[in-house]
């Protein structure tokens with residue numbers, strides 16, 4: 001049975017644990033693959049890694065990779081914000097996650113995932129949620145042109161505070177059209193989508209990103225996926241993995257992508273067990 005998480009934060013950015021603590025936790029939870037993905041430098045946010053910190057992060061992950069190589073495969077990744085520094089793959093990163101955390105409205109950058117209040121503010125500036133969605137998905141589309149990016153992070157993050165559908169109904173056709181158009185672009189560019197359980201771990205959502213309707217669409221369109229916990233706290237390293245695997249099966253998928261150290265390979269869902 002195979003168990004993987006490629007979206008992991010640590011004390012180097014906004015996570016709660018050291019690299020070492022995270023690796024030990026992954027081993028105790030029978031992970032085969034643990035990839036770190038610290039927030040790459042982005043001048044807009046306060047939690048991403050400045051360059052001096054990043055050097056230490058790289059060193060720390062590489063040391064853990066060597067130290068624990070007989071017990072678990074550790075990989076070095078980075079979560080690159082569309083507005084942040086662009087990184088090069090294999091220099092020294094094994095893989096790159098591309099994410100949108102901010103939108104530019106009324107001449108300021110506001111965080112998509114900050115809190116309900118900020119989301120309300122963004123909607124107010126935009127006029128309505130659909131206009132916000134248009135602005136957001138235009139940003140996410142930029143990831144399609146970033147050749148260095150392997151995985152699209154939390155593709156519908158803008159719905160983080162929409163569990164009660166107070167901003168938009170998840171079956172709103174105009175909303176879905178915007179999301180699907182973006183997904184089409186990303187599939188064309190061969191990006192892998194993550195099923196991301198991070199908001200469940202923090203109590204904001206009951207189901208992972210992307211919403212089931214969009215996950216079904218990704219499947220219909222032949223898109224590839226993998227499961228990540230966007231872990232900021234080691235005790236949530238495999239949060240909702242079992243339930244999400246069921247959801248992935250319900251959406252029609254028969255495989256997920258696994259990282260083998262050099263490339264992403266397709267693995268049958270039967271090989272994943274949580």
Ligand SMILES: [Zn+2]
Pocket residue numbers: 079099101153154
């Ligand atoms: Zn993120």
Ligand SMILES: [Zn+2]
Pocket residue numbers: 007009079230
């Ligand atoms: Zn993240």
